Amino acid sequence: MERKDRPVPDLVIDARDMEPPEPFVATLDALDTMDHKHTLLLIINREPHPLYRALHNKGYAYQTDITPDYTFEILIWRK
Numbered sequence: 001m002e003r004k005d006r007p008v009p010d011l012v013i014d015a016r017d018m019e020p021p022e023p024f025v026a027t028l029d030a031l032d033t034m035d036h037k038h039t040l041l042l043i044i045n046r047e048p049h050p051l052y053r054a055l056h057n058k059g060y061a062y063q064t065d066i067t068p069d070y071t072f073e074i075l076i077w078r079k
Contacts, residue, residue, distance in 0.1 A: 006063065006065075006075055007039060007075075009039045009040055009041035009075060010034065010035075010038035010039050010040065011030055011034060011038065011039075011040045011041070012040075012041045012043065013026055013027060013030060013040065013041070013042050013043065014043045015027075015042060015043060015044040016043060016044060016045045016071065018044075023042065023044050023048060023051070024048065024050060024051050024054070027040065027042050027051060027076070028051075028054060028058075031058070031060065031076065036078040037078075038077075039075055039076065039077045040075075040076045040077075041073060041074070041075050041076075042072075042073070042074040042076065043071060043072070043073055043074075044071070044072050044074070045070070045071055045072070046072065047064070047072050048072070048074070051074075055076060059078060059079050060076050060077065060078055060079060061076070061077055061078075061079045062074050062075060062076045062077075063075045
């Protein structure tokens with residue numbers, strides 16, 4: 001899912017087939033193990049509002065893009 005207007009992520013989690021709260025847990029677990037310089041791309045078929053709050057509280061920033069098929073691609077990095 002490389003896009004020309006953003007960097008290539010270091011890790012991708014495709015959560016389109018996961019049921020809640022699996023995407024939330026998988027994302028936070030991955031961020032806990034990643035180097036602070038790395039980025040993570042979460043691909044999901046719904047907007048994860050609870051995750052946004054957790055990211056903010058843990059010091060992460062994110063950029064959400066919506067594809068034409070309404071897939072949410074959320075690039076996450078340490079502030």
